[in-house]
Amino acid sequence: MRILIFALVIFAGAGLGLHAANLPPWFVSLREAVYMNQLSANEIAPLARDAAARARSELSGAQQLAMLSRIEYMMGRAYLNDGREREAFDRFSEGIDLAERSLAAGDNAEAWEMLAANIARSIVVRSTLFAIRHGPRVERYSRNALARDSRNFGAQYMIASRWVFAPAPFNNLERGLTMMKAIPDESDMDDHARFNVYTGLAFAYIQLRRPAEARPWIVRALEIYPTNKFAIELLEGI
Helix, strand or coil, X not given: CHHHHHHHHHXXXXXXXXXXXXXXXXXXXXXXXXXXXXCCHHHHHHHHHHHHHHHHHHCCHHHHHHHHHHHHHHHHHHHHHCCCHXXXXXXXXXXXXXXXXXXXXXXXXXXXXXXXXXXXXXXXXXCHHHHXXXXXXXXXXXXXXXXXXXXXXXXXXXXXXXXXXXXXXXCCHXXXXXXXXXXXXXXXXXXXHHHHHHHHHHHHHHHCCCHXXXXXXXXXXXXXXXXCHHHHHHHHHC
């Protein structure tokens, strides 16, 4: 059950679309804290507040709103890691609103990506009916992001992960594997993006009962985030 919960958390994966050179260090600090799984949501909250303050002072317009959506998304993940689903949903809802406001201020790939990511996270903590109603938007909005930035790794990952992490009979593990492997391991693809792809591949192989093929991907993921609970549970599971 725990590994399934972590898998659902990873499914929305994303928040990784910006190229590494464009991610400000104050956001990277927040993101790394969430993925390392060593701090509680309450301990991560000051990092989120600092990042939001920096976004408001250093960015403007659509870019600022998209970054604020990204910060809400990360704080929602922190709450979700702690099992605080109501607070997580509130953060994802705010992330959706900010992404929509960003798009109203100017069409951009990051806002489409974060709209998809926050909706995907909301699905994790809402009903099956909510998932059926809103799930198709995740891929549609991810494709909108890709239409504006073909190298948006977060959007590529979300489209592929639908086939890996969805429950049967809605998944297609072989198709998901092919799509994950097709995500280019480019020089400007940061370690956070690589981690999501590596764990996605490992999860698919495990579900296909091919643990020997899963192990190298888990090892590579743990080289990036040694204390990430999802990657640790994948390794323990094989």
